Amino acid sequence: MLETQKSPAPQTPLYSNHTAPFALHNGQMVSRGNLWADVTALAAQLPDRPYQFNLCENRYLFCLCLLAAAVRGQICLLPPAGQMAVILEILRDYPGAYIAREHAPQQTGLDWFEVIAPNSATAASPPHFDWQGTAVVAFTSGSTGKPKPCPHSLHTFKTSAEMAVSSLGLAEQQLLMLSTTPPQHMYGLETSVFWPLFSQLVLHDGRPFFAEDIRQTINTSPWPTVLASTPTHLRSLIKTTGTWDNLAGIISATDTLSAKLAGETAAILGQSPLEIYGSTETLSFASRETLLENPWQPYAGCRLHQDKSGQSYLQAAHLPDEVPLQDTVQIQADGCFTVLGRDQDMVKIGGKRASLTELNRRLLDIDGVDDGVCFSHENGRLAAVVVSRLDNQAIRLGLQPYLDEVFLPRKIHFVTKIPRNATGKLAKLELEKLLESLS
Template sequence: MHNSPVNETPRMAATDEPFAIYHGRVISRGQLWADVAALARQLPEQPYLFNLCENRYLFCICLLAAAARKQTCLLPPSNQSAVIEEIRQTYPAAYLASDKNLPGNLEYIDIQAASLPPSSAAVELDWDRPAVIAFTSGSTGHPKPCAHSLRTFALSAQMAIGALGLSGQCRVMISTTPPQHMYGLETSVFWPLFSSLVLYDGRPFFPEDIRLAVATAPRPAILASTPTHLRSMVGAEGDWPNLTGILSATDTLPSTLANEMAAILGQSPREIYGSTETLSFASREILQDPLWRPYPGSRLTQDHAGQVWLASPHLPNSITLQDAIRIHQDGRFEALGRHDDMIKVGGKRISLSELNRRLKAIEGVEDGFCFLQQHDHGARLAAVVVSHLNGQDIRRSMKATVDEVFMPRKIHFVDHIPRNEAGKLSKSARESLLAVLNACN
């Protein structure tokens, strides 16, 4: 077990330092803890709650109030009633907390900020009990629970902020990803909680909304987004003078898109690498170096069976990674795709993730993914794309980087791909889309 101390005093103290932008006004750290203490007194006496708050500040005080009551927040991959009920079968004593009406007439506790005067009173927190159980997005099957303590989040935040050169910087973190997703949870909630960064309560979606959120932030802003969102911003008009950094995660950022972002937004994007199980533990700036660099203190090793393990101060134990990894001698690494999406055609192997990356890197392809399509004579590669190009143009472009045996035989064209709020395509959404496409052919 790692017993590294958490340097909690500077960031967790109730002070007049800014913590959040809530409904357009600055909330101090003293105000944060006053709101947490007030909400903690109102929560029912139950061991688990689904934290479904959309407003990021209300999500944060709900999470901390629950921790103060020794309750664990459940973070489902979506707030659909069927998903919640599926998870509820395992946690029958869980109640729902939200700041907005929920679908399906689900009963919930209404979460609002009490807006009491700032307090200097400390809130007692147990750093080592599970504060959050996050669930995988379901891209490979049923949501899988992953429990983490406040100590894990604190250490991870300190490592990430140090590795990215954000220590001591008072920047507004604007995120397009919901706080229930691990990427959004880390960067937009826990990073501000354990640093000088400032939480932004909204979640802008459309390019102009994102630009306005950045432009009107009271301090220089960092945008934490996804390749899907960044791609939609390529054609956005207007300037970005208040933008001081771009983070990307949840999918590989093509170098072509990174170049476009650097030209349009004036910033070279940084990517962070991790998972729901591990939290983030590496970063890269693809325009400078295509290899991932682990945060200081994090280390990858490979056993005799080829399995890669992550050991890091923020994790109580080493964790096996689900991705295929090639580790370089200096500790940097390449991510080759998930073990379960490796395919073999004509005696050659490649991951579907790598094929997807190369497909989406084609100029003129807005989005897309490859898949194996079953036929009477076996499986063949096919693709779904959002593009104004024709199939011949796409195949011609892919041939420059992809072996002939991996060329998609069939290319389906659609208006959009039903990705979730984190920019991922869940297994159920992918299967529903393919069922519709197959029925039309």
Template sequence: MPVAPEAASSRAVHPLATGPSDRPLAVLGSGPVTLATFLAQVRGVAAQLPAGRHAVNLCEDRYRFLVAFCAIALRGQVNLLPSSRAPAVVADVRQRYAQTYCVGDAAPERLPPDCHVLPAELPQLAGPVPQLAEQQLVAIGFTSGSTGVPGANPKTWGSFLTSTAQNLQALQDLWGPAQPSLVATVPPQHMYGMEMSVLLPLLAPATLQAGRPFFPQDVAQALATVPAPRLLVTTPVHLKALVESGVALPPLAGIVTATAPLPQELAAAAEQRFHTEVREVFGSTETCIFARRRTARETAWQLLPGVWLEPQPDGTRIHAPHLATPVLLADLVELLPGDRFVLRGRRADLLEIAGKRASLGDLTRKLQALEGVEDAVVLQLAPEPGHTVGRIAALVVAPQREVAELLQELRMLMDPVFLPRPLRKVEALPRNETGKLPRDALLALLGH
């Protein structure tokens, strides 16, 4: 089993997983899986993986994703984590990197033709607890493309160790001394899903539930299969569906949400409906999680230990223990005492037309608040030839409303220069698995 050169040369090594060998790492349909069984399966799968330098990890089952992730790292290869499993997205990721293959657990017809499919019964090999070098590159995560071309973000094993310790410190008060069970609606390939539902059970005393429930009743059933205390890891889109469905959930230690702004009204409604705290975390594929807040009661964000922000004219520079170098995000912030901050929008969202100013986020919220609107987004198009400012456009899901009526109501809420032209009705917005809206998909619906 070849090992990466950087793994062999680095002096600082750390165990692949933490905790006693009999701790329950995961809950599958067949029952709990101990850490010892998991490590044996990692060694077994690693021995069967193809040669290569990179592996696109397309496993859908969360436990099998984790086994494949660790096996790939144990081989000294790098996990490539695309923002979606769409064939074009996967093909784009593969062509960027030499000596790349795919690993999956779905039916072969749903995977690339040369994909390495994990066997139904995972092989096991005995051996010592695997070790990984602190500086070993274990993953490259890709942004969703919601603001343009997806970007690549390398992650070392050491950075994951540090960020997971920070996340544990930021969330552990939700469940106390007991080992929590994590149920997640987000895919493990997304960095938020990776941090909260893969790395936390691997590197902290927590248990993962292997599925990825989507519909409210599926979420309730998944939560019922795991022991308390239960933590639900989700997104605002899924949380809204849960609240509106009226579904009853088992007692929860907490709900964690990210990937999109959480409206305060929704956070409060979820806390009242499910009798638990909703904790929103803030981060990105580039930075991982670096702040938290209880959105139902707070507007300011609390930085995680060791993190500090440096406002810039075009965004904010993030300094954190798990970041080798500071990362510049497009978010504009106002710093507050006590290591807190409030968001003031994004430079790319700010609009200035005919001397008047607005933000795409605020315009979107106004459109979403209209009666009969189920979902909506406002965006700015690229300038047309001969023009210096792009037009404002919008897509809306409002089956019972007419476009003319919506525009008339918007005239009462915003300056006419910001009225979306065109405003186009669609059956659904092209949200990806985490609820984000890739810009190229929006432009396609608008015919651009």
């Protein structure tokens, strides 16, 4: 089990040992010296453009592209989705951008660069980077409104990574980081790219999806492995029957991990999950072990405070300015905090209030419900959409011990699949279309 630490994060050197492993790429170990040789070679090949859409699916190639772009002074753009319509929309605000990926985009007429790993046989010293300038512009998913750009520097990612690996007990450990989320998403970017870059953790270039593929990847790894995943994926992993002998830890994010799912994960996979909390704007800045802690503990170097209106802000060593939080939180005297939800997440019926996030958590905790989501009709009545073998009555009985009668869904729709994106979050537009078709 990974252990959280309250001591300040050490100043991890960027390049400690050029022979030390950095990545597992196509099954072969890539040293840190080979990484810098590959970065330098790829940087010389990139088009002379101001912006790069980094759409590489292979995580090592993604890392090479991001760093090579930084060497050339190009800003790496990370769209909230890979659909071409989203790319074209962002392109209007970032003229001159090109697409970097392993294969040609489906839509023709766009400038793109085919990314091929140089596979340098010799080691090199690290190239020069502008640590303070904008290196990455990530875009919010749009779940709280129109997607907005969030610029970050390499210094921000370095400082954040050092705080995270120290607080999570991962500093000075040589473990493989395996992620089920794409590197274009902030959670995947932090845990599977920047954490290895600024520590002794090792990057895994793949993204196994199916539960048995994930288990086999972990069990055959040359290093003990930390899995960075999501509650959606964990619900599929606990259905496996094989052993997880090489699993060293589990990180979860993107959605609330219930105590029930955390307990099942610990029992079947043998590791108690750690949740991390953050956003595209802030990066991760707090953690908790779900089975032992309810309040979130900020990383060393991070602090929350509230103004008179109740708006919460994050002050952190990795951020140049304080950042307002989208969530409503309650801050304790020791600096830890609990998340109360978002204003748009609250439903009010008969003078009583409840969070849709909490309703969804209770719904997903029912044995026999594979997936599901609650929603509020315009008339204020609650309904649910589920993937389940259970009937209406069984689902309501599963919710009844935890919810006030007014929050039990009046109507339950049964579907074969709930639309979710690559990180396990609900796909907002697809979900709205599904709900319209059911009404």
